[in-house]
Amino acid sequence: MNLECYEYDRLDEFSYRFYSEGPRGTFKLHIRFTRIRDLTYNLGFGVVDNESEWIDDLFEVRNGDSQKILSTVASAALDFLNAHPDNSIFATGSTSSRTRLYQMGISKVLPSLTGYVIAGCVMNKRQPENTGQVFTRLPVEWCAFEAGVAYDAFLICKSQVLN
Amino acid sequence: MPTVKIKKPEGENEVEKLPLNYNEFFEKKAAEAKAFLEKHPIPEHLFQKK
Numbered sequence: 021m022n023l024e025c026y027e028y029d030r031l032d033e034f035s036y037r038f039y040s041e042g043p044r045g046t047f048k049l050h051i052r053f054t055r056i057r058d059l060t061y062n063l064g065f066g067v068v069d070n071e072s073e074w075i076d077d078l079f080e081v082r083n084g085d086s087q088k089i090l091s092t093v094a095s096a097a098l099d100f101l102n103a104h105p106d107n108s109i110f111a112t113g114s115t116s117s118r119t120r121l122y123q124m125g126i127s128k129v130l131p132s133l134t135g136y137v138i139a140g141c142v143m144n145k146r147q148p149e150n151t152g153q154v155f156t157r158l159p160v161e162w163c164a165f166e167a168g169v170a171y172d173a174f175l176i177c178k179s180q181v182l183n
Numbered sequence: 184m185p186t187v188k189i190k191k192p193e194g195e196n197e198v199e200k201l202p203l204n205y206n207e208f209f210e211k212k213a214a215e216a217k218a219f220l221e222k223h224p225i226p227e228h229l230f231q232k233k
Contacts, residue, residue: 031199050202054213062216064209068202075202077212110216139229162225173219175229 023091023129036096042083050075051096063111065093077114090125101178108177119172127167137179139164140171
């Protein structure tokens, strides 16, 4: 993964921290992988409001570095998987637009992500049929990640732990 | 890849100040993720462990 990232600190086995820097100032961001079942961990990250000192995933940094932030989070996720190769990471955006951003980010790095398997979950997918006019509602489904599909959630793990 | 620094155990001069709602925030996100996966389980053939 050769995208520009911030340098980050690994605070402990499950937690990371880095800083966004730009025209609106410096903001601290935290990433944590929280166990949700057996070997699956949720990827959570948020920005610390400098005034309230609360962490929030709806806070907008607006430093013009959203791609750099996403790349840093992705890099931390790969670092976590390298340290815990049997684990899987679940991720979804705090809003649909952010989930879309994740999807675009994954699509961008997908060619370089050898050794990992990524699945996406599509909820109530509406797919145009041949006419382009008729839409069919499909059931919720998990499938192997493909660029260009609007997913609602993602799961990633190292491929060597798969059959 | 960025440089990853492994933070040393907190010493006398350095204490990591976590956000006031740090645990609450991440536990809430994990609970939402858990609920999602319970509602939409992942097919075993996609992520089947050895």
